Amino acid sequence: MVPDARDAARPRPNVVLILADDMGFSDVGCYGGEIGTPNIDSLAESGVRCTQFYNTARCSPSRASLLTGLHPHQTGVAELVDNDGPGGYPGSLNERCATVAEVLRAAGYRTSMTGKWHLSNEREQPDASWPTRRGFDSFWGTIGGAGSYFQPTTLHDGETPIRIDDLDPDFYYTDEIGARAAASVSAAAADQRPFFAYVAFTAPHWPLHAKESDLAEVRGRFDAGWDELRRQRRQRQLESGICCEDATVDDRDPEVPAWPDEPDQAWQLERMEAYAAQVRAMDRAVGRVLQALDDSGVRDQTMIIFLSDNGGCAEGLSAEPEAAQRFRGNRLIIPPSAPDGSPMKVGNSPDIHPGTADTYTSYGRAWANLSNTPFRLYKRWVHEGGIATPLIISWPAGELRAGSLLDPPHQLTDLVPTVLDAVGADPLTERDGRQLPSLPGVSMLDALRGGYAVDHDLYWEHIGNQAVRCGRWKLVREDDGPWELYDLGSDRSERHDLSASHTERVRAMATRWQQWADSVGVIPRDQVLESRARMAPQPL
Template sequence: MRPNVLIILVDDMGYSDIGCFGGEIGTPNIDRLAAHGARLTNFYNTARCSPSRASLLTGLHPHQTGVAELVNNDGPGGYPGSLNDRCATLAETFRAAGYHTHMTGKWHLANEREQPSDTWPTRRGFERFWGTISGAGSYFQTTTLHDGETPVPLSALGPDFYYTDEIGAHAAAAIREAERPFFGYVAFTAPHWPLHAKEADLAETRGAFDEGWDVLRTRRRQRQLDAGICAEDATLDRRDPAVPAWDDEPEQKWQLERMEAYAAQVRAMDRAVGAILDALDETGQRENTIVVFLSDNGGCAEELRSDPEGAEQFRRHHLIIPPSAPDGTPMKVGNTPEIRPGTADTYTSYGRAWANLSNTPFRMYKRWVHEGGIATPLIVSWPAGGVSETVLDAPNQLTDIAPTLLEATGAPALTEREGIELTPPSGRSMLGLLRGGPADEHDLFWEHIGNAAVRSGRWKLVREYEGPWELYDLTTDRSESHDLSTEKPDLVKDLSERWQTWADTVGVIPYGDVLAARAAMPTQPA
């Protein structure tokens, strides 16, 4: 019998936030999934939400799909910001192979977010869709929410609506109602800002972080070592220089409230994952379902502005923030101690210091292609398919997921759509590795907003936009603390040439050209 396929993607969650990768938040359902599957410790996303989704669903590098940054159309000199007609989604591929296809949650792959277009999920292979077209949004007053292509107005949500819970409930219902092997895609917005949490979840996290980020990072690293997560290849990087020592933090109470709200969002997401896994168990499909769990980028250090100009600019993005709170009062936007996070009338984020904790043991964050931006916890579970219950250290990235799933199910890759030749997936299958075989070694590449990297075996060459190349030996320094570029110039030259060849092949547009194209375009909403 052909296996079901279920991908669970979470949003802006750091490498070490879940329990089975070292976190203290409490994620028993995800940990249960990991206990019956493989944990991949050297798996990579693409550093940002939209390009990660594009790569995950197509098996291509994001530049090949038209979605290399976010979903704005940057005109003739940039990226279109929507899936192009030369890539096939996994939903299209599995649907052509006879699978039922359904999606719940965040799409964020179309620059048209209010009127259905050819790049909406309903027109890229999904028979059933319930979720949001846009990126971020309120968990209590969720905008761009659609059932199929029908908008769901705020007035229909009800007083107890909480988006994370609803994503889990709708995904579980789709599993129970599928009449043939299914491909399911569950894309949570949690724990992406805004920090919105139910009071019961907040109550569970109060006091959990009182010792502060320095102590907690050290403890997370020790739990990773005990579990064999990055046990040989990473030390604990130094605290981000922009982050004060916890003892020197003047607003400890407010900082704790931020992390407690973030953790409450993670706990709610884990509860929703539990509802989905329960649906698999109740329908007798757990053993023969390939479940893939991962995050779209590393922890997010973004600070939301609270000054009048910044707050007003943010309010203009009506597709991601409601015009007012549920009681009709103005939304309180920004990160200041006067705005306590968690409730529906606020729009806040948890900030750089806690993102540094989330990314233990790495440095940097979402948007960067250093390890803190691209390393994700990956869990793959398929009890009936011979997937080992183990920790695997071989390097792989998002482009490798589609080939893995196609090999596991026997579904052929689509080669054309309405006479248009489609670009085949560019990665390598991990199925042999997951079943206890050797790794299929291959170079890995990244580019995002000018930040660039290539990993070849133990070596990683990486740079920030307009900065010099840095070289790291990831077998001993995955925390990227000791730059070896001046000691190995020949290796830097070789790897940088490989990166440029790849960039030319997949259509990377120099970031300066993207910025110039964007400057020439009309202003668009985020």
């Protein structure tokens, strides 16, 4: 990829890639939310907001696609980080892909990562899938996925484990990610080489752990309840152009009661306040990184990308004794006890109040439905609620259309080509003599500058859920259920299934999906489950 004459005269831009975890489409202010995210919103003021950008519906596969530019099935991480055996996915980043960090380091960039990796099934002993061996000069963060914000497990500095007992009494993971990412940016700027910084938060993924100061800032903000707040978010989206006026908007999830009928309103408000406090903390940490860029004098020459790895999460954590005990036994996720030595209180129950270090709770389906306004369904599904993400790209010196919206649809496979286009680098074509797959995505750079957007089909598969988008049409189904067809040009919330009246279109799009699935190595869901069952310990 050769930059044009205009770009060749410029210094190569720095790249800061910021990823939120389990945050819904409408939670940040510039996408309609009321939580309060001034630092993230400032990126929208200086950059471009994408209205139809998509992730892959789950944390690990989204990270795999985001960092490699490939579909997750090509990388070995198509579900989570468990090894499903010879008939399934290995759950670790394989050697048949190159990360953007590897590409940029080969191009002379200094590379760093801070935060959540979640691309290795080996979370304690360093192997070839760890960030330090996939292109990052430095790494500080967690190898595993969800974990305590006060006592994170699998925490490492490079490849050296950090013991929970060695953490500062005031330690809070989101704040520490922000501080260390900012320090890394400052050091890289002083080195006077272009740099790539990957900042991967765990916020606002469960558990609901929040600092009291952040909770104080959001108390009372959600008292109107999820129905009214959803209406208000939709209205702000309409006013800002995030949601087209002629698009239908999904109603409240039918499994969620109307707010006046909710019997535990006080507890429900506590849950959303803790979630919002986590988002606020993340926004503050983003602000710290932005301040480091400003203080170093490199903000204008830095491409900053912000997005989330999947839609809002409706997962519940059971408080039933047997289920809670099984969860407590997972030492790679949950610490053995709270910092004061008290036992962990696990599960969603009105008698477990979220926020403190001795709890493990989530915010539930009703608030996730708010987070995903105006869509339905959630993380894990490939309906819009599972895969639609806010995407903001800011690059003051990059001639982007500052403050504008980009409507053409794109997905994660388009981000690596966009970054490489911006820096004038070519993708790696081989590793250890083995040919690497070509990148399937397209660069968004010209469109971000107000030019032509490349029209291309988009594809998804996750835990059997399948979808393909061709222009305004989207074909989608849940596992082995029937295909549903939606015209997203007038029905972005997927309320009106048109499959019965467009049978030829359904057939043609289903054929395209299968051809894509075969080309990227999608493994049939029943085969994955059979292989996983064979790998499970057998009873004595």
